[in-house]
Structure formats: structure tokens, C-alpha cells
Amino acid sequence: MLVHSTLDTPIGPFTVVVSRTGTVRAAGFTTDVAELMTLVHPALREPVGPGDPGEVGAAVVAYLGGDLTAIDAVGVEQHTAGAFMAQAWRVMRGIKPGAPVTYTGFAELSGRPAAIRGAASACARNPVALFTPCHRVLRTDGSLGGYRWGLHVKEWLLKHESVS
Template sequence: MTQTTTDRLNQQRWQQVQQRDATADGSFIYAVITTGVYCRPSCPSRHAKAENLRFFDNASDARAAGFRPCLRCKPDEHPHAARQARITRLCRLIEQAEQTPTLQQLADISGLSRWHLQREFQRETGLTPREYARAVRQQRLQQQLSQASTATNAAFAAGFGSTSHFYAEVASELGMPAADFRQGGNKQQIGFAIGPCPLGRVLVARSELGICSILLGDDDQLLEADLRTRFPKAQCTPDSGLGQQLNAVVALIESPHTTQQLPLDIRGTAFQRRVWQALRAIPPGQTRSYAELAEAMGSPSAARAVAGACAANPLAIAVPCHRIVRSDGSLSGYRWGVERKRALLQREAQDPPDE
């Protein structure tokens, strides 16, 4: 490597250190002559003068030159492990804060730029910091609802700054109109219908916002009990007017390559909704592993969280979590039974009928 090439590389590395570029972690190490320590590029420590820096291709070379590892950024750890630890710390901070920290505050704490923090956080959790904070607040709200005397008290205890902000988000967070929530959710009406399908029995439930649940099983009473467990504060009643929606779901099972327009009321955390949207993008006849779905979402480290979201899916068939298989292609678990999953995939593997 010529002197000019080395100078250019060192200049590039110096700029990455100045930017605390987390994407450069693992590609080189820098050492500070005045302190005798070596660090990863994203180290949040105070910047040293350029003339006091030395660059190495790896930590071994830095140690051989007499430098010791930084106790703050722990450059001897794998970059992924360090990133996970950093994001885990920020997650705990968000969860414990009375008021949601701003992106700039989180960036200052982590020593990253806001852009790098946003990218790194989403890569590890599948959510932006704002979406994660919103999911934490929703979880708090669900807990407070069973304890607070009024919905307003529950909203403030969960971290909402104002009632107007809270009611503006009720429909997307909990899937009910604000007027219903002011009554504690007890007035929410959910109609349901149960009928036969090629997989046994199917229950279709609808709220004011759309189909909120599709359940598969063999026993009508168990299906109804499952629905009531999912919506303990709603009034769930049989609805003979759901025949069209029930037939549409059965048609999706019988002819998976056809298009059925189903108005869906998809309820869940921000991350769960992202996973379910990604599932709906998988064409009939194709499958993905949890890791592949996480990669497609731009969150390759979130395979385990993706699996959890698939297991929580309340909309069988419409949100096709049955298209998720193990990395070797074998069948993984399925909320409504592996045999049903096999039957669905076999139907989808058949060529669509000619027009």
C-alpha cells in the first residue's frame, strides 16, 4: 500500500471516528497515544486530536502495539454484541422514563448521530425508537385499564401527555372508536359468525373497523370462547349478517390464488403490524423462514421477535403466517395446528386455475 493510499485511508477513518460511524465498527480500530487505549469507531468517548490517533486493521494489532482496550466501547467484543448491548440499554431507558426521550437525547446517550441511532435501533428491534416507545406506552395502557378508575386516568398513567392526543390514537392502538373507549371499552360491539370450511370450522369476527379475528378449529364453543378471551371487554354476539365475509374467508382457503378484498381491523403493537404486513406480501405458493422475513423487513436481528408476532396473529388466512417455515423448509409450529398448515401450503403449491 503506497503512502498516498495509506493517507487517504487514514483520512477516511478519521472522518468515520469524528462521525462515530457505527457502520465502521469491525472494519478498523483506532488508538489514542495520550491515553494508551484503543477503541471502535463508534466509541462515544471524547474525541482526541488527529495527531494523537493511530489506526489498526484489528484489535490484535492494537494490542501488539502496546495499547489496551477501552472500557467504554469494549472493542474486543464482537460488533454485533456491542450493538445489542447499546440498544438494550436504550430500550430499558425508554421503558423506565416517565416521558419518552427524544431521538436527540437517545443519540447523545449512545454517542451516535441521530441517523445512525435510528438505523441501528431499527436493525436490532425492528422498530424505530418512536415506534418502540409507542409500543411500551400501549402495553402500559393495557395494564392501567384494569387498575385505573377512568380511561383518562389510565391514559395519563400510561404516559399520554393529553387526552386529545390519547383519543386521537385509540383506534389505531386498541382498535375501537374513541367514544367506545371513553366507556372503558365495554360498549364495543363485535359480531361473529361460525361456519364449515375445508379445515374444519372457521370463526369470523367483525368490529366497527373491519374483520378483527379469524380463528380455525373443530368446536364452535371453543372458538367462541377463544374470541371472548381475546376481547374480554367487548360485547361479542352472533351476527347473521356476516355471511358474505365468512364466505370470502372460506373462498381464500379453497382458492388461495384468488383475490378477496377483506376490510381488516388489524390490532397489535407497531412491530406486530409490520410483521403482519410483511406476511401479507408473501405470494401464495411461496414460503419464508423467520430470518428471511426479518431480513425483508430490514431487521435481520429480529427473527425471534418476528416469530413472536407470527404466533400472536389473530387473523388466520388473511394474514398468512402459515407461509412461515423453518430455514430447512420443514414445517414449524402453527397456532391452529400443523396439519392445517400443511393442508394450506399444499393448496397454495398447486398452480392457479387458468382464467
């Protein structure tokens, strides 16, 4: 069984869905667990109930407190049928706080420079926000682009990462 927990953050509630092994299967700035579970690949869906997120919760608190690398070691479980999407999510985890990249740069880092729309799709379909930091990918002109959880959240996260 998966467990979910909602943490209070300076930008609103943040909910994580964690497996028995302590890996994150879904995360986002919402209290709607059902909505989060729609982002999880069907092969990774299980019943979910409230519970203690353990070290995942502690990592989020540390991140919000200024330890921007605290979330880097948290394991995630993301599954997709496409090789590019899987590669893009792996690459996204390597984008460092305070060093956002453009969608074009992200496509290049992912090994397919022409796949700019694919890079944008990897961001949009990311089920584990914050841990796979899609908020660190920007438009070519430096503007924010989109963010499932709201542009105010993306802006806050980028500002938090740029000053710490």
C-alpha cells in the same frame, strides 16, 4: 357490537369475528369465540354475538374454492404496542400464496434481519389467521414450525396454495 360466524371448511370449523365496518378482528380454525377474543388487543374488544360475516365469509369460501387472492382485500384490525409487530403483520399480509418465506426471510422483509424471534412472535400472536397469513412462514430448513391451529391445518393450507 362484533359479530362472529363459523364456516365449515375441509380442515374443520373456521370462525371469524367481524366489526361493524366489515373488518376482521379475530379468525382461527376453532369454534371457540372466547378463545379467539383473547387474541384481540384489549382496545379492540367489544361484545360479540352471532351474525352474518358478509363479504368476509364470501371471501373465505372463494379462497377455499381456489381463488387464493380472494382474502387479500379483506380488511383486518390488528393492534399492538410494538412498532416491529405492527410492521411484521403488514409485511405478512404481502406474502403471496404458494411463495412461503422462512422466519429469517420474514425478519428481513420486516426490516430487522436479526429479529428472527420477533418474526416468530409476530406469527404466534397473530389474531387474524388466514387473512394475515402466518401459515406462510416456515423454519429455515423448510419444515413447518408451529401453528396455533395445528400443523395439519398449516400443512393443508400450504398444499392448497401450492396446487391452485
